[in-house]
Amino acid sequence: MRYIGIYIIVTGLFLFGILGMSQNAMADQVVLPAEKDNTIFEEDGTKSCGACSQFVVGRTFVEEVVRRSLIEFDVSGIPPNSTVTNVEFDFTVSRTFDSAIVVMDIHKVNNEWGEAGSTAVPPVGGGGGEGNGGPALTGDATWSHRLFSTDAWSSPGGDFAVSPSVSVILHTNFPVNYTTPSNAAMVADVQGWVDDANTNHGWELKLNSIDEGFFGTTRAIDSRTTTTGTPPALRVIYTPPVTDSDGDGVPDNTDNCINIQNTNQYNLDNDAFGNVCDDSTDVVASQTIDDCMKFGGHLNVTGGALLTFTSISKAIIPSGSNFSVSSTSGALLTAGSSIHISNSVEC
DSSP, X not given: OOOOOXXXXXXXOTTHHHHHHHHOTTOEEEEEEEEEEEEEETTOTTEEOTTXXXXXXXXXXXXXXXXXXXXXXXXXXXXXTOEEEEEEEEEEEEEEOSSOOEEEEEEEBOSOOOOOSOOOOOOTTSOOGGGGOEEOOTTOOOSSEXXXXXXXXXXXXXXXXXXXXXXXXXXXXXXXXXXXXXXXXXXXXXHHHHHOGGGOOOEEEEEOTTGGGSTTOOEEXXXXXXXXXXXXXXXXXXXXXXXXXXXXXXXXXXXXSTTSOOTTOOOTTOSXXXXXXXXXXXXXXXXXXXXXXXXXXXXXXXXXXXXXXXXXGGOXXXXXXXXXXXXXXXXXXXXXXXXXXXXXXXX
């Protein structure tokens, strides 16, 4: 007799994805199709189903052997250094084989695996469908090999993290669309893949250790190559990185000199360009020049103005400039004068 336990599934903060979008207007969302998926078959390490319209999890009814599945998404479209805030996995169960509610665990895969063009071969007499798989092709994932037939799994049945990233209760009716609520583990998985594409090996889908032990628990899930069902998808909300081209700590979208460092953002004439990248800084009124101001061009005086330097030693004026120094703290310029401060430095 089979006993159905009460499963307590930690799914994280379900509302985080909804609230996150409203709290951060700068967040972006992408919906990614699966890049590859495959089913592996416990009874035969030479079987696979890379080009099938479904992938399968659970233990079969007749043979009482296990099926597990692998899926991977290409996250390269998410800009490097983005911060992932919400991850949801959409999939459709299109066939069930018993009347029991089961729990499917989704584990992060630790090694690269393959999907080639293998297809299912129905058994003699018909029946069974794609749940039987077919001969693996070179590069397919199988129960024994991550890349058939040259690279074996470290452990038969797949190399994956011990703890699932998320668990989902699968009901008995079909077809049913499921969405895993975002949680910290799924966000961490995708964040790791965005940060280092070499670690992106996707997830392994399997029933939990209890349900995988009962026969007749198999579930067929629409694959990325389905023509009649709903292919799986990964929905990711992320915050793009703040771009700071010159590394001065001021984001490009507010930096008045994007390609030249100017932490203090000095802009004597209050135009669109900071002093260090302004070819011509027009002085129309008396101005005080800080010790640390940098200038990329000239100070053009369009009317009589008194320039006061907080430290004359930091403001070296080339000889021959049309000005007179009234004191050690100021330089009086006549209209039309143009001077260049050659060695002021950013503090």
